[in-house]
Amino acid sequence: MIIFHIDVNSAYLSWQAAYELENGSARDLRTLPSIIGGDQAKRHGIVLAKSLPAKKQGIITGESLMEARLKCPSLLVIPPNYQLFAQCSEAMYELLLEYSPHVQRYSVDECFLDYTASQRLFGDPEETAHTIRNRIKEELGFTVNIGISSNKLLAKMGGELQKPDQVHTLFPAEVAEKMWPLPVGDLFMVGRATRKKLKRLNIQTIGALANSEPAFLRLHFKSYGTLLWQYANGIDDSFVRESNFPAQKGVGNSTTISFDVTDRKEALLVLLSLTEKVAIRMRRKKALGQVVAISIKSFQLERVSHQRRLPHPCQSTRALYEVVESLFDTYDREKDATLDATMDRIRKRYGEKILIRGCFPHSGIKSIQGGVAENDDYPIMTSLL
DNA sequence: TCTGGGGTCCTAGGACCC
DNA sequence: TCTGGGGTCCTAGGACCC
Numbered sequence: 477m478i479i480f481h482i483d484v485n486s487a488y489l490s491w492q493a494a495y496e497l498e499n500g501s502a503r504d505l506r507t508l509p510s511i512i513g514g515d516q517a518k519r520h521g522i523v524l525a526k527s528l529p530a531k532k533q534g535i536i537t538g539e540s541l542m543e544a545r546l547k548c549p550s551l552l553v554i555p556p557n558y559q560l561f562a563q564c565s566e567a568m569y570e571l572l573l574e575y576s577p578h579v580q581r582y583s584v585d586e587c588f589l590d591y592t593a594s595q596r597l598f599g600d601p602e603e604t605a606h607t608i609r610n611r612i613k614e615e616l617g618f619t620v621n622i623g624i625s626s627n628k629l630l631a632k633m634g635g636e637l638q639k640p641d642q643v644h645t646l647f648p649a650e651v652a653e654k655m656w657p658l659p660v661g662d663l664f665m666v667g668r669a670t671r672k673k674l675k676r677l678n679i680q681t682i683g684a685l686a687n688s689e690p691a692f693l694r695l696h697f698k699s700y701g702t703l704l705w706q707y708a709n710g711i712d713d714s715f716v717r718e719s720n721f722p723a724q725k726g727v728g729n730s731t732t733i734s735f736d737v738t739d740r741k742e743a744l745l746v747l748l749s750l751t752e753k754v755a756i757r758m759r760r761k762k763a764l765g766q767v768v769a770i771s772i773k774s775f776q777l778e779r780v781s782h783q784r785r786l787p788h789p790c791q792s793t794r795a796l797y798e799v800v801e802s803l804f805d806t807y808d809r810e811k812d813a814t815l816d817a818t819m820d821r822i823r824k825r826y827g828e829k830i831l832i833r834g835c836f837p838h839s840g841i842k843s844i845q846g847g848v849a850e851n852d853d854y855p856i857m858t859s860l861l
Numbered sequence: 862t863c864t865g866g867g868g869t870c871c872t873a874g875g876a877c878c879c
Numbered sequence: 880t881c882t883g884g885g886g887t888c889c890t891a892g893g894a895c896c897c
Contacts (some may be wrong), residue, residue: 487897519864540864546876583868646882667895699871700894730866767889777863783890 477603479716480589481623481631482572482608484564485640487585488512488525490709492554494617510552516541518734524556528640561585567616575608580716588628590716605643629712630655630665652711656683663707670697670704682708704742727763729753736775740808743772747800755793764789768799772807782807846850 514520521541578590623635634646687707693701769783
């Protein structure tokens with residue numbers, strides 16, 4: 477098997493830069509300290525993509541605009557143009573299809589291409605990869621990295637070796653030399669949590685992970701440990717899958733509101749607008765949903781999620797929203813129950829009057845009233861009848 | 862570290878059944 | 880009345896990717 481992994485360098489930024497140049501702009505964003513980022517005022521303010529000059533000033537993808545501006549006060553911030561990005565992504569995909577019918581769109585800016593059968597037609601993989609890289613640069617105006625190997629994992633890791641505008645091979649025989657010295661966090665599927673856990677186990681490079689005992693990793697990471705060991709050793713037998721097969725499993729939309737939502741009605745309006753979008757997409761895909769899930773992020777960035785299986789699969793906005801609403805109210809009541817329980821505990825310990833609802837002072841009405849006995853454990857006779 | 866939005870997969874624990 | 884094990888389904892949460 478010969479697999480290519482094609483990855484656009486700083487995709488959003490490169491695409492915006494190419495677009496501007498094509499439309500007569502005098503600047504090239506890639507040569508300036510610039511980023512693609514959301515609107516801070518709408519609380520969408522994170523770095524989505526950065527130029528090399530911005531990277532040199534220490535700017536990291538995913539950090540807040542505030543942090544980024546602290547590092548580089550003259551930073552140029554451009555809002556994302558998702559329509560443009562979709563067009564650029566499509567153009568690259570079409571070009572790649574000229575070299576193999578087996579192209580998997582892994583994300584908006586990444587594709588896997590199965591070159592195995594194309595080799596007879598186009599010849600040496602490395603030469604073809606350079607041709608593709610050059611054609612994308614000339615015809616579409618942006619640069620890519622291409623990794624070449626005998627499986628998807630290594631092709632992807634190979635593409636990361638050195639950027640931008642590069643072709644690299646990472647065949648199994650090269651793994652020890654090229655991949656093992658890298659920090660373990662560079663390995664696909666090793667994120668923040670896993671990296672921290674591995675560090676505690678004194679595993680800091682991909683090589684150290686590769687040479688650990690699989691049983692030891694399984695002990696600490698369950699089935700995930702086996703996957704980590706295989707990836708560190710360059711083992712992967714997954715297929716390049718074309719188009720969208722198997723079909724996507726879920727359809728979801730989310731949004732960050734520019735202010736804190738505190739009111740149930742307001743929250744439900746947001747949920748309704750999201751439900752509408754999801755339902756429209758589902759009907760376009762001719763898909764039916766079996767489970768409805770909502771997720772809510774608090775102002776402190778804590779997340780809760782609730783889901784419910786439907787008695788019958790559906791795609792109607794109203795039917796979906798009815799479940800959404802009921803899930804939200806369940807959550808709402810749960811919060812009330814937690815609050816009630818806490819207040820009861822405090823009152824039991826310090827007396828009922830220790831907590832008074834804010835609306836009672838100066839109202840002339842006692843904050844807690846009703847009943848005849850102080851102690852609820854002895855109900856009066858009438859309540860038993 | 863603290864304001865994106867779109868996904869996938871795994872695991873633990875509880876309910877329920879036999 | 881208590882005990883037991885195995886299987887399935889469901890939900891919440893957390894890991895990862897781009």
